[in-house]
Amino acid sequence: MLLAWLMVGQSAQAAQPRVPQQDSEVVEVLRERPLSEQERAWRSLRAQARVQPGNAQLATQVAWQAVRWARQDGDPRLLGQAQAALAHWWAQPAPPYEVRLLRATILQSTHQFDAALLDLRALVQQQPERPQAWLTLSAVLQVTGRYDEAQQACAALQRAGAPWHAQACALDLSSLRGEASQAERGLDVLTARAPRELSGYLDLMRAELAERLGQADRAVALYQGLLLRESDAYTEGAYADLLLERGRANEVIDRLKGRERNDALLLRLAEAYAATDDQARDRTVEALRARFAAARERGDSVHRREEARFTLRLLKRPQQALKLAQLNWQVQKEPADARILLEAARAAGNDAAADEVRVFVRRWGWSDKRLEGWL
């Protein structure tokens, strides 16, 4: 067969090992800044924790810091390191309270929602007066579309002595339950009155709500304010999405160039290149393709929302994107999840494949201007 003579060669696409010529050549950029004092301190704390494997206080300290950095940077390696710090208890059915709370946080961060819920429900039963578990519980329930139970968790937050968080939690939820405009006013009032520490939390809610209500300018202002204070990968990605929707792809390129290590941001960058017909488009698409393939090779399915979006908008393979979006919808039910499923179903010429979303949206009375064209 024709193939026979071609089979001899190995894949020419794989990179080849190389030996750098100069000692001064930078072979890897670990971070864009020198090691901070905090990171140095964390490393020595981790070393201490390793020689005292049963010390829960040390272990949780190490793990919380890693989880916090994982949030800023989006690097799951840090979540793995947090998990490592808890190794002594990780497999136990009922670890100590603090450890279990951390375990739940790590599990939900890697989208293992069922396992996280198991821990969180046990935690709130064990000590209903402590708010953090309620807050995380309400958030997981909201993302997975269990609004009634989420509402109860918000109420419990009030009883646990966290009234500001309870109100924010309830308002955010009600904005998804047919009361978007009221929720918007409520969040404005809350922002004015709540302690400053909560402003980031509230502004992100308000920005996303403004987007759903079709108030693009307001959303832009809120995102810009957030990003001036502290840039985390999630907010940066959400803002990029808004800019892409508004046809401001050039700004996305300016903002995200240099942050290609983050796959979620690279996806937005690729869409921006595609929108501006930039010649970097093909190269970026190839890089993303390789990254999704590498993730699949290790057996990961955490990133289906992004993969569906990539497959639909950049690879233009609607059937395949539809499958991914459907799998993703089984796991999480946020507006972005609804959007990609509706979009993929339409593109695949199979509108009915997204009927589940329509039922869900109607049942809860979501109002989302971005979804209107697809419903």
Added chain:
Amino acid sequence: MKRLWLGLWMLWGLMVSPAWAHKPSDSYVTLTAHDGGVVDVSWHVALRDLDGELNLDANDDGRLTWGEVRTRWQDLLHYVRPHLRLSHAAQTCELVADSDQHPAVIEHTDGQYAVFAWRMQCPLTPGQPWSDMDVDYRLFALTDPTHRGIVRLRAQGSADTSAHETTSVVLGVDRPQYHAMWTGLLGQPVAKPIAPAASEHRPPQASTSAQPLPPTHTPHIDTRASQVLRFVHDGVDHIASGMDHILFLVSLLLVSVWRRGDQAIWSPALAGWQARAQWRSAISEVLRLVTAFTLAHSLTLALASFGLVSPPSRWVESLIALSVLVAALDNIWPILRAPRWIVVFGFGLVHGFGFAGAMQDLGLARQDLAWPLLGFNLGVELGQLMLVAAVLPVAFWLRRTTVYRRAVVLPGSLAIALLAALWLYERTADVSLGWLPG
């Protein structure tokens, strides 16, 4: 405790920000077994991970220079080496002295990796065949339990010019061991050096924990047979879900039961066509077309898959749309001068690149591609044959009727041409007409 509590409130964002945004930590191991119990180890480990463990960044500036890596190479080797252990029939395989390769790096999707390579000798007495080998992988087990080693097992007997992959397996804390069968090397014919499915069995579970959580992933093992089958399935699936490929074939099939006489290009639609009298004549026409198409797309599929050529996907997709448009229009007016099979061969070349895009989506870019390619091709053929089997008998049966001419071929070809024209616009202008199927 108070301080920790304050810290907790910072976690609000974790919920809305799924922490996935990079690939978690992986390493890539290739084990190549040779006759006589020799195993070549090639191991790519992320510099980022090694730095986390051994603080390679001597001046802590966040930028790792080659000097910082190279001068610590012995430390790196001493660190990684004990974390990968091989044994043959329960006897440990030993490092072959001075077999370490020079320090090098390689690029993977998420950064630069250190390349370690050395040779190991497993205890086989002369003439004793390879029986079974255990791989034990523990890298970063303490640092990061989500780390995985992607281990490829390959075999290369003295009669083989190149190594062939036998299986690949994902190892990590949940499952650090793998029991491999490498029958066939040494002492037995090298014709079938591949571990058959039946010879694989699960290694003993490393730890029995009462963990209430699902494991972070399910390790997968593909034997060659199941791999090929999977790609056959993917090939069929690609045909079934790729509307452009289907419509291209349908356009050809619609008129394959006819023969074209002389027809001027400005003549009325379908004027030149006459029904074929013989079933055999229709079949041989289809055979000619399908063979031309198959040969052409196999050729470009292979070229693209091995990375020898990689045309930009946008232009490939646009050309595919054009090919559908031309094929459909040619049904109505004779716009193509060359014999149809030559034209089909040309378009087959283009479609092959399109298939290659699909192949890469299946995660094949860096694997040994030959078998998957064969499987995928078989799948594509199978899908085409199913389509032929579905369309051709009906077309042949109806070929003389006015209904077929006026109500099937004419509107069918026009509809396909219209759809293809819209695709062409969509793909060249790179816009998305949301309502358009395809």
